[in-house]
Amino acid sequence: MYAPLLSLLLVxxxxxxxxxxxxxxxxxxxxxNQNGGNGSSDNGNGGTPAFDGKDKVxxxxxxxxxxxxxxxxxxxxxxxxEQTGANSDESPTHSVTLxxxxxxxxxxxxxxxxxxxxxxxxNFTGNMQRPVEKVSWNDCQAFIAKLNELTGETxxxxxxxxxxxxxxxxxxAQGRLYSGSYAIDEVAWYGxxxxxxxxxxxxxxxxxxxxxxxxxxxxxxxxxWYGSYSSAAQTDPTGPSTGSSRVARGGSWGDYATGCRVAFxxxxxxxxxxxxxxxxxAY
Numbered sequence: 137m138y139a140p141l142l143s144l145l146l147v148x149x150x151x152x153x154x155x156x157x158x159x160x161x162x163x164x165x166x167x168x169n170q171n172g173g174n175g176s177s178d179n180g181n182g183g184t185p186a187f188d189g190k191d192k193v194x195x196x197x198x199x200x201x202x203x204x205x206x207x208x209x210x211x212x213x214x215x216x217x218e219q220t221g222a223n224s225d226e227s228p229t230h231s232v233t234l235x236x237x238x239x240x241x242x243x244x245x246x247x248x249x250x251x252x253x254x255x256x257x258x259n260f261t262g263n264m265q266r267p268v269e270k271v272s273w274n275d276c277q278a279f280i281a282k283l284n285e286l287t288g289e290t291x292x293x294x295x296x297x298x299x300x301x302x303x304x305x306x307x308x309a310q311g312r313l314y315s316g317s318y319a320i321d322e323v324a325w326y327g328x329x330x331x332x333x334x335x336x337x338x339x340x341x342x343x344x345x346x347x348x349x350x351x352x353x354x355x356x357x358x359x360x361w362y363g364s365y366s367s368a369a370q371t372d373p374t375g376p377s378t379g380s381s382r383v384a385r386g387g388s389w390g391d392y393a394t395g396c397r398v399a400f401x402x403x404x405x406x407x408x409x410x411x412x413x414x415x416x417x418a419y
Contacts, residue, residue: 238419243267259411273406294418305344315350316343324352330389354414
């Protein structure tokens with residue numbers, strides 16, 4: 137259903153302005169250069185836990201999930217040389233230095249969402265290891281707040297910079313076009329191989345850090361408001377302080393390969409909830 141539509145329209149960023157599946161076919165256009173450069177903002181991020189360099193496993197209501205330790209470092213964000221088919225809003229490239237953090241090994245599954253929220257909003261059901269979808273940015277904030285209440289932790293959405301750094305492989309990055317490979321079929325469920333549906337997480341190869349599905353399956357919300365890039369070097373950027381659209385990353389089961397590149401930027405209104413949209417936790 138989505139592959140031809142998304143592939144025709146995803147030539148800049150992904151903009152979604154509707155609020156439900158009934159309007160999905162009218163929701164996607166291209167855009168860039170909104171809301172100014174990256175700066176500090178309150179994106180709802182909690183405190184930073186102590187980093188010991190070891191992956192962590194958490195269990196909530198009987199469901200376990202792993203957070204991957206991502207050692208901080210400095211990388212070039214945006215349309216670097218291997219990002220063939222780059223869009224204007226992926227430039228200028230700029231140096232970003234990030235602190236240590238944890239990123240979800242997988243997208244949040246329907247099993248984990250249901251364990252926390254007591255319901256499953258997803259369109260594609262039948263296997264609870266599929267990523268949850270049809271969740272808005274606002275829905276994700278409610279999920280994270282309840283997850284934090286249940287666990288006593290400070291989970292959150294990743295910043296856009298954290299997401300891209302992790303997708304590239306962090307300090308083990310090998311300069312690949314997609315997250316973990318130059319060959320998209322090795323690492324991603326996308327328009328040409330998905331049969332127009334999501335798939336259980338961890339059924340494609342991981343990237344250098346052992347993180348799965350950062351290309352394809354479902355788009356993943358980031359904490360940032362969408363804004364244009366600056367060439368200035370940055371440390372732990374969190375995006376513009378205000379805006380009208382949030383960033384999503386990674387592409388989905390309904391996209392051509394270009395939308396699954398690690399530098400590709402999605403632009404989505406935070407109230408939107410459609411079956412190409414999910415999330416990944418940070419910590």
